[in-house]
Amino acid sequence: MAIERQHPVAGQAANSRAEPDALLPAQPPGGSIPDAPCTLESLAQTVSCLRKPADIQAYLQDASGLAAAGLPAMVLRPDSVEQVVQIVRACHQEGRRLTIQGGRSGLAGGAVPDEGDVVLALERLDRVEEFDTVGGTITVQAGMILENLCALVEARGWYFPLDLGARGSCQIGGNVATNAGGNRVLRYGTTRELVLGLEVVLADGTLMTMLNKGLKNNTGLDLKHLFIGTEGTLGVITRVVLRLFPRPERRYSALAAVSGLDQVARLLQLARARLPELSSFEVMWRNYLAAAGQVLQKTPPFESRYPICVLLETEGRDTPEAAAALEGFLGELLESGEVLDAIIPHSQEQAAMLWKFRDAIGEILRTMQPYVAFDIGIPLQKMDAFIEVACAGLARLEPNARNLLFGHLGDGNLHLSTGPHAPENLLAVEELVYREVERVGGSISAEHGIGRIKKPFLKHSRGAAERALMQQVKRALDGDSGLNRHRVIDA
Amino acid sequence: MAIERQHPVAGQAANSRAEPDALLPAQPPGGSIPDAPCTLESLAQTVSCLRKPADIQAYLQDASGLAAAGLPAMVLRPDSVEQVVQIVRACHQEGRRLTIQGGRSGLAGGAVPDEGDVVLALERLDRVEEFDTVGGTITVQAGMILENLCALVEARGWYFPLDLGARGSCQIGGNVATNAGGNRVLRYGTTRELVLGLEVVLADGTLMTMLNKGLKNNTGLDLKHLFIGTEGTLGVITRVVLRLFPRPERRYSALAAVSGLDQVARLLQLARARLPELSSFEVMWRNYLAAAGQVLQKTPPFESRYPICVLLETEGRDTPEAAAALEGFLGELLESGEVLDAIIPHSQEQAAMLWKFRDAIGEILRTMQPYVAFDIGIPLQKMDAFIEVACAGLARLEPNARNLLFGHLGDGNLHLSTGPHAPENLLAVEELVYREVERVGGSISAEHGIGRIKKPFLKHSRGAAERALMQQVKRALDGDSGLNRHRVIDA
Numbered sequence: 001m002a003i004e005r006q007h008p009v010a011g012q013a014a015n016s017r018a019e020p021d022a023l024l025p026a027q028p029p030g031g032s033i034p035d036a037p038c039t040l041e042s043l044a045q046t047v048s049c050l051r052k053p054a055d056i057q058a059y060l061q062d063a064s065g066l067a068a069a070g071l072p073a074m075v076l077r078p079d080s081v082e083q084v085v086q087i088v089r090a091c092h093q094e095g096r097r098l099t100i101q102g103g104r105s106g107l108a109g110g111a112v113p114d115e116g117d118v119v120l121a122l123e124r125l126d127r128v129e130e131f132d133t134v135g136g137t138i139t140v141q142a143g144m145i146l147e148n149l150c151a152l153v154e155a156r157g158w159y160f161p162l163d164l165g166a167r168g169s170c171q172i173g174g175n176v177a178t179n180a181g182g183n184r185v186l187r188y189g190t191t192r193e194l195v196l197g198l199e200v201v202l203a204d205g206t207l208m209t210m211l212n213k214g215l216k217n218n219t220g221l222d223l224k225h226l227f228i229g230t231e232g233t234l235g236v237i238t239r240v241v242l243r244l245f246p247r248p249e250r251r252y253s254a255l256a257a258v259s260g261l262d263q264v265a266r267l268l269q270l271a272r273a274r275l276p277e278l279s280s281f282e283v284m285w286r287n288y289l290a291a292a293g294q295v296l297q298k299t300p301p302f303e304s305r306y307p308i309c310v311l312l313e314t315e316g317r318d319t320p321e322a323a324a325a326l327e328g329f330l331g332e333l334l335e336s337g338e339v340l341d342a343i344i345p346h347s348q349e350q351a352a353m354l355w356k357f358r359d360a361i362g363e364i365l366r367t368m369q370p371y372v373a374f375d376i377g378i379p380l381q382k383m384d385a386f387i388e389v390a391c392a393g394l395a396r397l398e399p400n401a402r403n404l405l406f407g408h409l410g411d412g413n414l415h416l417s418t419g420p421h422a423p424e425n426l427l428a429v430e431e432l433v434y435r436e437v438e439r440v441g442g443s444i445s446a447e448h449g450i451g452r453i454k455k456p457f458l459k460h461s462r463g464a465a466e467r468a469l470m471q472q473v474k475r476a477l478d479g480d481s482g483l484n485r486h487r488v489i490d491a
Numbered sequence: 492m493a494i495e496r497q498h499p500v501a502g503q504a505a506n507s508r509a510e511p512d513a514l515l516p517a518q519p520p521g522g523s524i525p526d527a528p529c530t531l532e533s534l535a536q537t538v539s540c541l542r543k544p545a546d547i548q549a550y551l552q553d554a555s556g557l558a559a560a561g562l563p564a565m566v567l568r569p570d571s572v573e574q575v576v577q578i579v580r581a582c583h584q585e586g587r588r589l590t591i592q593g594g595r596s597g598l599a600g601g602a603v604p605d606e607g608d609v610v611l612a613l614e615r616l617d618r619v620e621e622f623d624t625v626g627g628t629i630t631v632q633a634g635m636i637l638e639n640l641c642a643l644v645e646a647r648g649w650y651f652p653l654d655l656g657a658r659g660s661c662q663i664g665g666n667v668a669t670n671a672g673g674n675r676v677l678r679y680g681t682t683r684e685l686v687l688g689l690e691v692v693l694a695d696g697t698l699m700t701m702l703n704k705g706l707k708n709n710t711g712l713d714l715k716h717l718f719i720g721t722e723g724t725l726g727v728i729t730r731v732v733l734r735l736f737p738r739p740e741r742r743y744s745a746l747a748a749v750s751g752l753d754q755v756a757r758l759l760q761l762a763r764a765r766l767p768e769l770s771s772f773e774v775m776w777r778n779y780l781a782a783a784g785q786v787l788q789k790t791p792p793f794e795s796r797y798p799i800c801v802l803l804e805t806e807g808r809d810t811p812e813a814a815a816a817l818e819g820f821l822g823e824l825l826e827s828g829e830v831l832d833a834i835i836p837h838s839q840e841q842a843a844m845l846w847k848f849r850d851a852i853g854e855i856l857r858t859m860q861p862y863v864a865f866d867i868g869i870p871l872q873k874m875d876a877f878i879e880v881a882c883a884g885l886a887r888l889e890p891n892a893r894n895l896l897f898g899h900l901g902d903g904n905l906h907l908s909t910g911p912h913a914p915e916n917l918l919a920v921e922e923l924v925y926r927e928v929e930r931v932g933g934s935i936s937a938e939h940g941i942g943r944i945k946k947p948f949l950k951h952s953r954g955a956a957e958r959a960l961m962q963q964v965k966r967a968l969d970g971d972s973g974l975n976r977h978r979v980i981d982a
Contacts, residue, residue: 214934215904218940231711
C-alpha cells in the first residue's frame with residue numbers, strides 16, 4: 001500500500017565531527033577570545049585562508065547562477081567561534097566588507113561576493129555541541145550540513161523535520177539565515193519555528209549568545225528574530241539550538257486528482273482536520289505533470305486526465321491503523337465526489353515515482369531556457385484570479401512560452417516557471433508577475449529570500465514604512481554595511 | 492469514557508460587532524488619516540475621553556495587583572485605527588507619554604499608568620475585518636476579546652487555539668503584545684506562531700500595515716517580531732491577521748500518575764510520538780494536588796499516593812478510534828510500568844474535575860499570602876536539580892512556607908508558588924529563585940512577560956550584549972520612550 005520514503009540514513013553522519021554520545025556543555029561564550037585586536041593579515045596566518053584564484057573558484061557563485069564579477073580578497077574558513085569573532089572584529093576595524101557563506105545553495109545570489117570582499121565560509125564550524133535527548137533539543141555550530149544533522153538526530157530516535165532539495169550541501173546556519181521552508185512547513189513550520197536559541201556575532205564583533213532551549217521565553221524582544229531570515233545582513237550566526245520531534249516510523253504518500261482550486265482548498269481543509277499527521281500537500285497542475293512526464297519519459301499519473309493533482313504525505317507510526325488512515329480518507333472523498341480519482345502506491349517504487357514527478361522541476365527548467373522560476377506566496381482565495389491574469393500577461397509577452405505551475409499550497413507557496421522568453425524580456429516578465437503579486441497582497445519570495453537578485457523588487461512586497469524601518473534596524477546594527485552589503489536592503 | 496471540555500460557545504460572540512458573513516476588505520491603511528496634526532486637547536473632544544477619577548478607576552491597575560501611584564491625565568478610547576494614529580502622533584509631538592491598555596489581565600504590571608500619562612485603551616477597536624474561510628485566516632482589530640474571537644471562529648467550523656484563564660477579558664492585541672502562552676503551546680505554539688500579519692502604529696504615529704496572510708514570506712526582516720512579546724514598548728498594535736485551524740470535534744482528557752521527572756520526560760516523549768493530537772501536558776506535584784484538594788474540598792486524585800500526576804489532553808475527531816487513542820496509549824504504559832496509575836474520566840463531570848484541580852491555583856494562592864508565584868522556564872533535564880536547590884533555599888528563608896509546583900512541562904514552563912513569607916523577605920525570595928534560574932540557563936518569565944514587576948530581574952535571563960541590543964532597538968524605534976515607559980527595558 002503505502003511505503004517509506006527515502007531519507008538521510010544514519011551512516012551519512014559519519015562525515016560530521018559530532019559527539020552525540022554525551023551531553024557536552026557549550027563552550028563558555030566568548031570566554032577565550034583575546035581582547036587584543038588582531039589585524040586581518042595576522043589572522044590570515046592563523047585561520048585557514050585561501051587566496052589563489054584556483055583555490056577560491058567554488059566560493060564565487062551560488063545555486064542562483066549568479067557569479068562574482070571580480071575576485072574577493074581572500075576566503076577565511078574559521079574552525080571556532082572565537083576565530084569568527086576575531087575575523088568580524090578585524091574587518092570592522094579595518095573597514096573591510098564581509099560576505100558570509102554557508103552551503104551556497106541559495107537561489108537569490110546572497111552568497112556571491114563583491115570584488116575585494118573577505119569571504120567568511122563557515123564550513124569548518126560543523127560540530128554538535130549538545131544533544132539533549134531528554135528535552136529534545138540539539139545545539140550545533142552553524143556550518144553543519146543539514147543532511148548530516150538530520151541523520152545524526154534520527155539515529156537517536158529524534159527527528160529534525162526541515163527538508164529541502166539542497167539537504168546534502170546546505171548548512172544549518174544558512175537555513176536559519178534564510179528561514180528555509182521546504183516540504184513540511186504545513187506541519188512543522190518554517191526554520192524560524194524550529195529555532196529555539198541562537199548565537200550571533202554582531203557587525204562590530206560582539207558575541208551574543210542566546211542559547212535558549214525552552215518553547216516559552218517571554219523576556220522582552222526576542223532578538224533571534226532579527227537574524228532569522230535576514231540573510232546575514234545583521235549578524236553572523238555561529239550556533240543554533242533546534243527543536244526536535246519524535247522520529248516518525250513511516251511516511252505514507254498518495255495522489256489525489258481534483259477539478260480545480262476550489263476542490264484543492266476543500267481537500268486541504270478536510271485533510272488538516274482529519275489527518276493530524278499530514279506533513280506535505282503538494283499541488284501540481286496538468287501541464288506541469290505533462291512536462292515532468294516528458295523529462296522522466298513516463299506517462300503522467302491518470303494520463304493527464306485531470307486539471308490538478310495533489311500529492312499528500314503523512315508521517316506517523318508503522319501500524320495498520322496509520323497505514324489505513326490516508327487510504328480511508330481518500331476513499332471517503334472519492335465516494336462523496338470531493339476528489340475525482342486517487343493513487344495509493346502499492347510499492348516503494350510507485351511512491352518514489354510520485355515524488356519524482358514532484359521533484360522534476362530542475363530537469364524541466366533545463367528545457368525551458370531562458371526561463372524565470374518564481375517562488376511566490378499568494379493567498380489561496382486569490383490564487384485562481386492571480387494565475388489567470390499573470391498567465392494571460394505572460395502569453396502576451398511570449399505566446400510560445402510555457403507557464404508551469406506547482407506549489408506547496410498548504411502554505412500558499414506557488415512556484416510559477418515560465419519560459420522560454422527572449423533574454424531582453426526577462427526583466428519585463430519579472431515586473432509583470434511581481435506587480436500582480438503586489439496587487440493580491442502576496443509575497444515576492446515565499447521561501448528563497450531576497451538576496452541580491454530580488455532586491456530591486458522588494459517594494460512589491462514591503463511598503464514604504466516597512467522598508468524605512470528595515471533600514472533603520474540595519475543602520476542600528478550595521479551602519480557601515482560591513483555584513484553582506486548589497487543584499488536585501490541598503491543601510 | 493472521555494468527554495468534551497467546556498469552551499466558549501458561539502452565542503458569546505453576540506457581544507462583538509463582528510460581521511462574519513462576508514469577506515470584508517480591510518480598510519485602506521492610513522487612507523483617511525488627515526495629515527494636519529491635531530492637538531491632544533482637540534482629540535479629547537472627538538475621541539471618547541475619560542478624566543474624572545470616578546470614571547477611570549478601572550484603568551489604574553491590572554491583574555498583577557499593582558496599582559497606579561498617581562492619576563493619569565486622561566483615558567482615550569479610540570474606535571478607529573485613524574484615531575489611534577492621531578493620538579500617538581499628537582502625544583509624540585507634545586512630548587506626552589502613552590500607557591497602552593488591552594484587557595489589563597497581565598501579571599507583570601505592564602498596563603499600570605504613571606501619573607500624568609495618556610492612557611490609550613483599545614477596547615473599542617474590536618471589529619472583525621476579514622474572515623477568510625478558504626485560506627483559514629481572520630483579520631481583527633486589536634481590542635477584540637479573545638473569547639469572542641474564538642467563539643466567532645468556531646461558529647464557522649474553524650478554530651483559534653489560544654486559551655488562557657483571562658480569555659473572557661484579555662484582548663487579542665494584548666495577547667500578541669505579550670506573546671501569550673497558555674495550555675496548548677505544545678501543539679500550536681505561543682501566540683507568536685499564530686500571528687501571520689500585524690498592523691502597528693509606531694512611536695511617531697507612522698502607520699505600518701503588514702497584513703500578511705501566508706505561512707511563508709521571506710522578504711527580509713520579519714518586522715512583526717519586533718512587536719510580538721515587546722509589551723507595547725516599540726509600537727501600538729492595531730490589527731492582527733491570525734492563523735486558524737480546523738475546529739476539533741472533541742477533547743479527550745486523562746490523568747497519569749508517575750514516580751518522578753524521569754518518568755515525566757519519558758511519558759512526554761512517548762505521548763508526542765504516539766498522540767499526534769496531543770494538545771496539553773500539565774504536570775502537578777503531590778503537594779500541589781493536596782493543596783488543590785483542600786480548597787476544592789475534594790479528595791485529590793489517587794488519594795495523593797503518587798509523587799507526580801500528568802493531565803493529558805488531546806483534541807480531534809469525535810470517532811470511536813479517536814476516543815480510544817488516549818485510553819489505549821495509557822493502557823500500554825500501565826502494562827509496561829511506564830506509568831503507575833491512570834484515570835480515564837467516565838463522565839463530563841469527572842473530566843471537568845481534573846481540570847478544576849489544575850485550575851485551582853488562584854484559590855490556593857489566597858491561602859498562602861504573602862506569596863510569590865513564579866512563572867519560569869527550566870530545561871527539563873535540569874528541572875529536578877533546580878527544584879531541589881530552589882526549594883532548599885526557600886526553606887532556609889522560611890521553614891513554614893509551602894512550595895507548590897505545577898507546570899506546562901510540555902514546554903518547560905514551571906509554576907512555583909511559595910508562601911507565606913514575611914513581607915520583608917519577598918525580594919530575597921525572588922532573588923534566590925531568579926539566581927537559580929540563571930544558573931540553569933532558564934527564563935525568568937516563560938509566559939507572563941517582564942512589564943514593570945520583573946524589569947529589575949531581566950539581567951538573570953538576558954546577558955549584557957542582549958540587553959544592549961534590546962536598548963539599541965528601543966532607541967531606534969522610540970528614542971523618547973513615549974510608549975509604555977518604565978516597562979521591560981529603558982531607552
